[in-house]
Amino acid sequence: MKTEMETRLNGIAAQVPSRRKFLKDSAAIAGGLVIGFYLPKGGRAYAAEAPPGRQPVYPPNAFIRIAPDDSITIVVNKSEMGQGVYTSLPMLIAEELEADWNRISVESAPVEAVYNHTRFPMQMTGGSSSIPSSWDQLRRVGASARMLLIRAAAESWSVPAGECRAENSEVIHDASGQRASYGALADVAAALPLPDKVALKSPKDFKIIGKPTKRLDTPAKINGTAQFGLDVYLPDMLTVMIARSPVFGGKVKSYDATEAEKLQNVQGVYQVPTGIAVAAYGFWPAKTARDLLKIEWDEGPGAKLSTPKMFAEYLKLAKTPGAVARKDGNTAKGFKKAHKTITAEYEVPYLAHATMEPLNVVVDLKPDRCAIWTGTQMQTVDRAMAAMTAGLKPEQVEIHTTFLGGGFGRRANPQSDFVIEAVQVAKAVGKPVKVVWSREDDTRGGFYRPMWADHIRAGIAKNGKPVAWNHTIVGQSIVAGTAFAAFLVKNGIDATSVEGAATMPYEIPNLQVELHTTKNEVPVQWWRSVGHSHTAFVVETMIDELAHLAKKDPVAYRLGILPSHSRYRGVLNLAADKAGWENTLLPEGHAYGVAVHQSFDSYVAEIAEVSLESGKIRVHRVIAAVDCGLVVNPDGVKQQIESAIAYGLSAALHGEITLDRGRVVQSNYNDYPPLRLSEMPQVEVHFFDSHEPPSGIGEPGLPPIAPAVANAVFKLTGKRLRRMPFDKEKIV
Amino acid sequence: MITLTINGTDAMVDADPDTPLLWVLRDNLQMTGTKYGCGIAQCGACTVLLDGRAVRSCQTPVSVAGGKQITTIEGLADTALGKTVQEAWQEVDVPQCGYCQSGQLMSATALLMENPQPSEAQIIEAMDGNLCRCGTYNRIRAAIQMAAAKIPATKVGGAS
Numbered sequence: 001m002k003t004e005m006e007t008r009l010n011g012i013a014a015q016v017p018s019r020r021k022f023l024k025d026s027a028a029i030a031g032g033l034v035i036g037f038y039l040p041k042g043g044r045a046y047a048a049e050a051p052p053g054r055q056p057v058y059p060p061n062a063f064i065r066i067a068p069d070d071s072i073t074i075v076v077n078k079s080e081m082g083q084g085v086y087t088s089l090p091m092l093i094a095e096e097l098e099a100d101w102n103r104i105s106v107e108s109a110p111v112e113a114v115y116n117h118t119r120f121p122m123q124m125t126g127g128s129s130s131i132p133s134s135w136d137q138l139r140r141v142g143a144s145a146r147m148l149l150i151r152a153a154a155e156s157w158s159v160p161a162g163e164c165r166a167e168n169s170e171v172i173h174d175a176s177g178q179r180a181s182y183g184a185l186a187d188v189a190a191a192l193p194l195p196d197k198v199a200l201k202s203p204k205d206f207k208i209i210g211k212p213t214k215r216l217d218t219p220a221k222i223n224g225t226a227q228f229g230l231d232v233y234l235p236d237m238l239t240v241m242i243a244r245s246p247v248f249g250g251k252v253k254s255y256d257a258t259e260a261e262k263l264q265n266v267q268g269v270y271q272v273p274t275g276i277a278v279a280a281y282g283f284w285p286a287k288t289a290r291d292l293l294k295i296e297w298d299e300g301p302g303a304k305l306s307t308p309k310m311f312a313e314y315l316k317l318a319k320t321p322g323a324v325a326r327k328d329g330n331t332a333k334g335f336k337k338a339h340k341t342i343t344a345e346y347e348v349p350y351l352a353h354a355t356m357e358p359l360n361v362v363v364d365l366k367p368d369r370c371a372i373w374t375g376t377q378m379q380t381v382d383r384a385m386a387a388m389t390a391g392l393k394p395e396q397v398e399i400h401t402t403f404l405g406g407g408f409g410r411r412a413n414p415q416s417d418f419v420i421e422a423v424q425v426a427k428a429v430g431k432p433v434k435v436v437w438s439r440e441d442d443t444r445g446g447f448y449r450p451m452w453a454d455h456i457r458a459g460i461a462k463n464g465k466p467v468a469w470n471h472t473i474v475g476q477s478i479v480a481g482t483a484f485a486a487f488l489v490k491n492g493i494d495a496t497s498v499e500g501a502a503t504m505p506y507e508i509p510n511l512q513v514e515l516h517t518t519k520n521e522v523p524v525q526w527w528r529s530v531g532h533s534h535t536a537f538v539v540e541t542m543i544d545e546l547a548h549l550a551k552k553d554p555v556a557y558r559l560g561i562l563p564s565h566s567r568y569r570g571v572l573n574l575a576a577d578k579a580g581w582e583n584t585l586l587p588e589g590h591a592y593g594v595a596v597h598q599s600f601d602s603y604v605a606e607i608a609e610v611s612l613e614s615g616k617i618r619v620h621r622v623i624a625a626v627d628c629g630l631v632v633n634p635d636g637v638k639q640q641i642e643s644a645i646a647y648g649l650s651a652a653l654h655g656e657i658t659l660d661r662g663r664v665v666q667s668n669y670n671d672y673p674p675l676r677l678s679e680m681p682q683v684e685v686h687f688f689d690s691h692e693p694p695s696g697i698g699e700p701g702l703p704p705i706a707p708a709v710a711n712a713v714f715k716l717t718g719k720r721l722r723r724m725p726f727d728k729e730k731i732v
Numbered sequence: 733m734i735t736l737t738i739n740g741t742d743a744m745v746d747a748d749p750d751t752p753l754l755w756v757l758r759d760n761l762q763m764t765g766t767k768y769g770c771g772i773a774q775c776g777a778c779t780v781l782l783d784g785r786a787v788r789s790c791q792t793p794v795s796v797a798g799g800k801q802i803t804t805i806e807g808l809a810d811t812a813l814g815k816t817v818q819e820a821w822q823e824v825d826v827p828q829c830g831y832c833q834s835g836q837l838m839s840a841t842a843l844l845m846e847n848p849q850p851s852e853a854q855i856i857e858a859m860d861g862n863l864c865r866c867g868t869y870n871r872i873r874a875a876i877q878m879a880a881a882k883i884p885a886t887k888v889g890g891a892s
Binding site for chain 1: 748751752755758759760762763764765766767768769770771772774775777804805806808809818821822825826827828829830831832833834837856859860862863864865866867868869870871872873
């Protein structure tokens with residue numbers, strides 16, 4: 001069965017390079033990276049055409065460079081946006097390479113087919129897929145290189161390779177006491193053909209994988225030298241800010257730039273497809289001039305959108321039959337058998353990603369080439385789109401991936417919105433440009449997590465177990481109109497709209513999940529944990545309601561309706577055990593709430609300790625139990641769980657983007673407030689001991705937090721929270 | 733022309749006096765360690781020290797900074813205290829995306845300069861204006877506590 005991410009991303013049909021092109025690109029890479037250690041010549045061993053049943057062989061030289069001084073550079077083909085791939089992916093290579101971890105540094109990969117995702121024909125970072133999809137690939141890369149280095153040493157010493165071993169960036173022949181460093185062997189190893197068979201280490205022999213490992217990017221991130229997109233400066237570069245339509249889908253009717261053009265340090269004002277662009281020598285004159293523009297907009301139908309009206313329409317729709325995403329048994333019959341039933345409605349708003357680094361792109365466009373610097377999660381698509389916009393071939397476009405000051409999905413835009421716009425600007429201005437979005441531009445720029453309305457009717461039997469469940473979801477499709485639609489939308493169902501709801505694990509004999517896909521002018525996109533960011537809230541709070549209706553303990557109730565071998569059980573039991581769910585005496589006015597959810601093939605249970613302070617929700621502590629298979633970097637996984645809880649709590653407590661006559665009401669961190677330090681709960685992360693291959697970790701910590709908090713609030717107050725953000729709910 | 737003293741070195745800049753110090757540092761001097769996050773003093777990513785006090789450089793006109801000692805992330809390691817804070821950040825492995833961390837380090841250093849042994853409540857108060865979208869808050873708190881524990885052995889605020 002395909003994983004969620006495979007299904008999700010196989011959709012970039014237009015980006016599929018031919019097998020021949022793959023070989024050509026691989027060969028080009030071989031020529032491009034001849035530094036110290038490269039292999040082999042002529043591309044003969046680039047086994048992209050691996051026979052069925054055999055693993056493809058990846059050319060180690062594309063990922064590893066060993067210099068004569070024994071320093072090792074790992075070229076990482078995933079974007080570092082905080083999730084730690086510049087550490088965890090090198091760990092996979094270094095483990096099998098038997099490399100000296102202290103001599104490893106990292107470089108970001110250029111755009112080449114050899115750096116494509118192993119599951120989709122494109123270079124991209126997302127869907128919590130970096131470790132799971134690179135797990136075999138990068139260990140093989142490391143192991144191939146190690147075997148070649150051993151063979152190079154063995155041949156020079158005229159001893160059998162089988163008598164040599166590799167350790168800490170050296171090849172050692174114990175019998176003769178000879179040893180040689182990788183740096184000394186790299187040149188010879190580079191001329192050898194790739195091994196036919198690659199043997200991988202047994203996990204019990206791991207020295208690096210599974211050990212808490214410090215991030216390789218920390219030094220640069222604490223001394224100001226880490227380069228983000230906004231930090232790129234080119235000679236003669238202009239800073240550009242754009243006045244975009246205040247209403248989604250609006251167009252410029254007319255504009256007056258007289259006042260703006262008078263300002264010192266303004267180079268020019270240009271009309272571009274997304275609005276009016278001001279080019280200036282620096283951010284401040286660009287912004288000052290941009291704010292002086294007088295623009296008349298043709299606002300279009302988007303000006304009719306107002307949030308309360310939209311929710312009213314959504315909720316009306318939620319009570320009507322939708323496209324069926326899952327159907328088990330017969331809910332009509334099931335409800336007849338129900339002893340008690342509950343009906344509930346839910347609303348969750350649009351959400352902006354609000355990365356700390358606002359969007360920005362540097363473009364240096366020449367007649368025959370285009371160089372782009374940006375923090376992107378989707379290099380192949382961006383390159384294709386930039387090429388199309390510039391009238392160039394993709395191979396004439398280079399993308400330099402900088403550090404990303406947060407991604408959370410925003411920088412993986414299937415339409416390459418910010419990249420295309422920047423190339424359009426570069427065409428208009430005719431000089432190197434840096435297009436900068438202000439915080440307000442970023443907050444109001446769209447590509448939000450969709451707003452959703454849900455309707456659930458559920459019934460329990462006399463024994464308390466659920467007997468019927470009807471869940472209807474209403475909201476926009478994030479893939480409609482993109483290349484992903486052809487693959488992700490089946491029978492009118494966008495898989496990302498119903499994930500977590502249609503895949504809910506509880507044993508309910510009569511279960512139906514339905515979807516209404518709405519359309520409007522607001523651009524929507526994946527946002528950390530995608531559909532799970534709302535479905536876990538709805539499903540896990542309703543299950544809690546059923547437990548209460550059945551007069552059962554919420555943990556025991558869940559365990560009673562989870563399949564016997566389900567991995568949900570392990571994390572739920574572990575979290576309950578670590579929290580002392582049954583017997584911990586919490587301080588007066590504190591209560592626990594629980595939720596468990598699977599996303600990106602990982603299972604997370606969270607127990608939140610909550611109180612109310614002057615009617616406001618205060619989350620003191622979160623006990624998280626995680627089953628993400630084999631853990632590569634335990635400290636990295638802990639970071640991601642802490643991060644996902646903070647990101648999820650920001651949304652649960654405070655986050656909403658609302659529209660008033662088509663205009664986004666929120667603008668900056670004052671009215672779209674992320675969680676602050678004073679609100680951050682203590683977070684404990686416990687690992688379920690798993691021997692499964694690694695699964696995703698950037699996102700799965702997020703979905704359980706909102707329902708865990710809502711369930712705790714119910715325990716404290718008897719009030720069910722069915723709308724986010726909770727700030728807006730009157731709790732006591 | 734305005735003369736600025738940044739990390740102990742004088743720099744002459746040609747900028748409108750109203751220009752925020754942030755953009756003079758970044759656009760005129762290409763000192764990019766100080767970050768733009770919000771432009772309205774809501775996030776703290778642009779925090780620098782002005783005569784040892786933490787200020788939001790996005791809201792500080794460059795004219796105000798003239799004649800004062802400006803310390804940015806690039807000069808943080810020049811003081812013993814700054815170095816101690818950085819080492820604690822490294823030890824705890826605080827950053828994720830890293831974008832807010834320059835500002836976090838500058839605010840933390842200003843706090844410890846004024847109050848070498850802050851209570852948890854004082855840490856929260858001093859650091860609550862620095863947003864981190866990756867949620868590294870617990871590590872920030874731990875790193876400040878670790879740095880504070882090392883301070884008695886360090887010469888506070890002095891040059892190394």
